[in-house]
Amino acid sequence: MVPKLLLLFLLFESSVSLSHPNVSNGVVVTEKAYLNWVKQMGSFKHSLFQKAVNKFKPCLTIKVNKVSRLGYFVSVQKAIDSLPVFTHCRVVISISAGIYREKVEIPASMAYITLEGAGADNTIIEWDDTADRMGQSGRPLGTFASATFAVDALYFIAKNITFKNKAPSPPSGALGKQAVALRVSADTAAFFGCKIIGAQDTLYDHKGRHYFKDCFIEGSVDFIFGNGLSLYKDCHLHAITSSYGALTAQKRQSLLEETGFSFVNCKVTGSGALYLGRAWGTFSRVVFAYTYMDKIITPRGWYDWGDKNREMTVFYGQYKCWGAGADFGGRVSWSRELTAEEVEPFISPSFIDANEWLPNLQ
Template structure:
């Protein structure tokens, strides 16, 4: 990502850093600075809502287990998520993002609407609509995402690299609900070398189309028995069977068998999978460090 690091701030709840809250540290970053800012967050549970509205900010924790950002709120507006990333060139490392609202309504842990955002070794935990990958190009490496249904959703363009997706649904919840509003949009989610687990057997589907041109690919990934044999659902919109792009390439595990998948999903060849399985899918060779 562009720019040199000129700002280094430390957040410590006990007052032994530059700021006691993460939002105070973000607010202290100079507006429109061309340099990057690294905000080190010392271990602790930070009960606050955060908006990242300045570019070139990195939030880094000691470990996802030790550094937790949490809130408890139903998703009702753009102000509801625990963390909202609206600026470009954002990085998060070794943090847990959590929304503890429960399983009665949608509750977003993180909303990502800025371009060129990257998450390394982070955890995202809620139930419905955990991670709103909303707009822009995003990269997730070695992350853990947990939820009951539609827990990775939105209309972003994202690559999930060696991530662990865990479904807590017992009634057929969906791992993904990618939006895809038009054929011309270059959006969608690609999962490469990932692991899919869940609490039961055949209790989760891989995805359902929030929008007519929903696009999701799973490649080279392990699928446990928690994945339903049919794989995908059209959300009661049969017309979307013709426009959604749902593909699988060389996955393995009990839940990966394709012989009982819905007829309108795709078992991809190497050539068909190739555009989705490298960082070029998100133009990452241009902006990922």
């Protein structure tokens, strides 16, 4: 059965056909039409992103250690604050084992920063802000400012670190309890062997091209959300809800936006009943490929955010997924079991232009 989200494209195809003397009148639903639609929806020319030129050779290495006599700085933020306002070469910040209780933000001017921990189980940056907590301005922080760790700088890399929001998992229906562990609002950021731990709205994949490799991401409701263009490879996604939750809430709002989440060779486990995604954006785009899905995945798989119109414009698909929660038979009609041709743009490193800024992935 052809999903509802084909309707807009098919109507367009119909209008073209009616004006062409060699094509009969009427809307003819064919696999060819679907493939043409997928080509348009899955086109990743990335004309809206700037050319990415990364720098990997470090010009400076500084250390962070809980014991001041062993390191240069006792906090991660102090190490970042010690850098020039504008950075033009890669700076490596080596963080020793320990729990660093602090909020950290890397400003937009400080490109080419690498944070290296002593292992994700050993180096932990944590805080416990929630969206409804009052900030210094006397107003609630909001979701954006609740983040324990925030990245606003280009070409950021993190390795072997845990980013954690310790706020407890909220009861069902609670308001203002969004608690971001990691917010990524910059283009060309990569995370290797990291843990991102929280409950509601754990990872704010806000905007830009991002790569997550061998990461553990834990949450309850919309715990990977935002409008990034991101590839998640070999990651473990773990739900901690006792009722209904959602793994993703991708916010693509226009056919012209070159964003979406792709999960390749990942693992989904945990508790509760979990949607693979909710359509936060009208043109929300999420794909799962070669991914193990535990029985916690609800058979329908996806939720339209209470707006039936979004069923015509979202792009939700899976390819060769397995496990008790991966059965496509009960999925909503407006999602898709992709073919090898259809999934190819989503599983290649070119999905995020990795050849430009992470060439070793090729």
